[in-house]
Amino acid sequence: MNTTIKFNTSFWKIIGLACFVIATASSCSKSDSPKIEPEEEVTTVPYYTVQRVKNLAAESDDANPTENRKTVLFNLRTGKEAPLDYSRTSRWDISFGGLYNSFVGGNNGSNDANVGFGGPGKGGVYIVEKAFDEVVDVPADHLFKTHSHVIGTDNAGVFGEGTGWYLYDFAGDILGNGSSEKAHVAYTLSAPVTTKQGKLVPARTLIIRLPNGDYAKIKILSVYKDLLNPDQWFRTSPKMFFTFDYTLVPAGSSKFTKLDESIHLTVKQSTHSDQCMRSLHV
Numbered sequence: 001m002n003t004t005i006k007f008n009t010s011f012w013k014i015i016g017l018a019c020f021v022i023a024t025a026s027s028c029s030k031s032d033s034p035k036i037e038p039e040e041e042v043t044t045v046p047y048y049t050v051q052r053v054k055n056l057a058a059e060s061d062d063a064n065p066t067e068n069r070k071t072v073l074f075n076l077r078t079g080k081e082a083p084l085d086y087s088r089t090s091r092w093d094i095s096f097g098g099l100y101n102s103f104v105g106g107n108n109g110s111n112d113a114n115v116g117f118g119g120p121g122k123g124g125v126y127i128v129e130k131a132f133d134e135v136v137d138v139p140a141d142h143l144f145k146t147h148s149h150v151i152g153t154d155n156a157g158v159f160g161e162g163t164g165w166y167l168y169d170f171a172g173d174i175l176g177n178g179s180s181e182k183a184h185v186a187y188t189l190s191a192p193v194t195t196k197q198g199k200l201v202p203a204r205t206l207i208i209r210l211p212n213g214d215y216a217k218i219k220i221l222s223v224y225k226d227l228l229n230p231d232q233w234f235r236t237s238p239k240m241f242f243t244f245d246y247t248l249v250p251a252g253s254s255k256f257t258k259l260d261e262s263i264h265l266t267v268k269q270s271t272h273s274d275q276c277m278r279s280l281h282v
Helices: 004-030 261-281
Strands: 048-059 072-075 080-082 095-096 103-106 124-128 166-170 185-188 205-209 215-224 240-250
Touching: 048 072, 103 205, 185 215
Parallel strands: none
Antiparallel strands: 048 240, 072 080, 072 095, 095 103, 103 124, 124 205, 166 185, 205 215, 215 240
């Protein structure tokens, strides 16, 4: 009898221990496998409308100006910032990185120099020397650059890296008045400017190919918090708060303007009438 009792007690201890191990393993498995959110495909920002983003913040530190900060990702389709954890998803459209987060890029999963590398994105970025309202045509896809941190400082300023969306006035004597307060100011090129040396610098407009094939044109208005007037920009102004306007158009578009259906109808009717006239003359 005692032997039987000992056997049964040991048996149930073993069964209990096994259940504990299984439950613990199951619990750890669930906690170690975070839920992956589904890809967001819905565009909540309407096409063919001008949207404004105010004071999109990026980290900055004048004590360590050359230290790269965390890249900022933004979803133009929802009008919201996206967490960096989403870098390998299609849930963001434009990145702000590099020096002072002042270099932009698109979302492209095939370029290993892109923060979205390994993801599904097929985006890119391009820049034209035209004012925002003058940009009508969507560029050919082969023109878009697909790596990150690719368009920033303009050659018209100091430390220029090609055609950029802003002019860096290191000494404050290119667009500023030469004072120390106007040194180290970043002037956005959303409108044409003339330097103190008499050089005309055309306006710049960024064009983004989104990871889902949509397109956007963007004009960056300021990197200074709540300040849109260049006369209010100083070296001590709170900076790296991006304010910009943009317009979205759907994938397959060749224009940033929506053609009126009545125009299409008129063209079709005119074409049909011309064909009828030609057949009568024959």
